[in-house]
Amino acid sequence: MTQELGPLARGLSLPYYDDALPAHDRFHANRVRDLSNRLANGCERIVERDVLTAAAWLHDIGRPLERTGEIDDHDEWGAVEAEALLETEGVASDRIDAVKHCIRTHSIRSSSPEPETLEAELLFDADKLEAIGAVGLVRMACIVGERSGSAGEKYAVIDTPEVGGTVTSDLPDITLLREWAEERLDALYTSPGRRLGTSRWRFMDDFFTQFSREIDVDAEV
Structure with missing residues (x-):
């Protein structure tokens, strides 16, 4: 070869x-x-x-x-x-x-x-970092759509439990994306992966705060 x-x-x-x-x-x-x-x-x-x-x-x-x-x-x-x-x-x-x-x-x-090799740990971390940060948010939203399509019914809703209101759902809400990201952040193996994960998480944390503001239209500035 x-x-x-x-x-x-x-x-x-x-x-x-x-x-x-x-x-x-x-x-x-x-x-x-x-x-x-x-x-x-x-x-x-x-x-x-x-x-x-x-x-x-x-x-x-x-x-x-x-x-x-x-x-x-x-x-x-x-x-x-x-x-x-x-x-x-x-x-x-x-x-x-x-x-x-x-x-x-x-x-x-x-x-x-x-993973039992450095290469396997690096691949794992890179793949998990694709679920954290701006790209991660888009990808995880796509996965929610995929699962809804596979099941033939809604898998989750675009809402948040942090804002009171009369509309409720038994389905997972935006908290699901946070949980998915946190699970992957906690699972990272390498020091470079954890450093980058921490940086990407800061963006996600800001995103979830902004999301709550936008859902609560009376609080949005």
């Missing part, structure tokens, strides 16, 4: 994102690639950049199939599919195993294994 692993993985991954919705499309994969390498710049230990970049491109190739119910676990399916793709291209087995581990451990779900 003469082609570098990162660009190779990019080319292999892109067709899988053709049917992806915005929260997990190729633009998300590209941002995770960039963000994970940015975090790697702040690490004192040596990072296998080719493994990290390849895993970033391939980590969500199973998302479209999971969304439509064709597979149950996009982490495990993606790892197996990535192995097959990379083997066909003659990638060394140790590189493939490293990429597979990153993919298998990138989710926050309780069934996911813990």
Whole structure:
């Protein structure tokens, strides 16, 4: 194999994102690639950049199939599919195993294994940081829409419990997005990831304050 692993993985991954919705499309994969390498710049230990970049491109190739119910676990399916793709291209087995581990451990779900390599921790952190900050707010709102579409009914409402009123709902409200972000912020592994997460959280905290002001029209200045 003469082609570098990162660009190779990019080319292999892109067709899988053709049917992806915005929260997990190729633009998300590209941002995770960039963000994970940015975090790697702040690490004192040596990072296998080719493994990290390849895993970033391939980590969500199973998302479209999971969304439509064709597979149950996009982490495990993606790892197996990535192995097959990379083997066909003659990638060394140790590189493939490293990429597979990153993919298998990138989710926050309780069934996911813990990352055991620095590259896996960096991929996990970059993916979780995509749920925090301005981009995170847009992506999480997209996910609420996805889940509403899958269920055929509203998954959450755009409202807040902090403002009194006569309209109430049994569905989750804007607090859900805060909880999702806090859960991911608490789960970050690396020091560079936690520093960036803290910065992005400050923006989100300001956003939620402004959101409450706008919902409470009498209090908005």
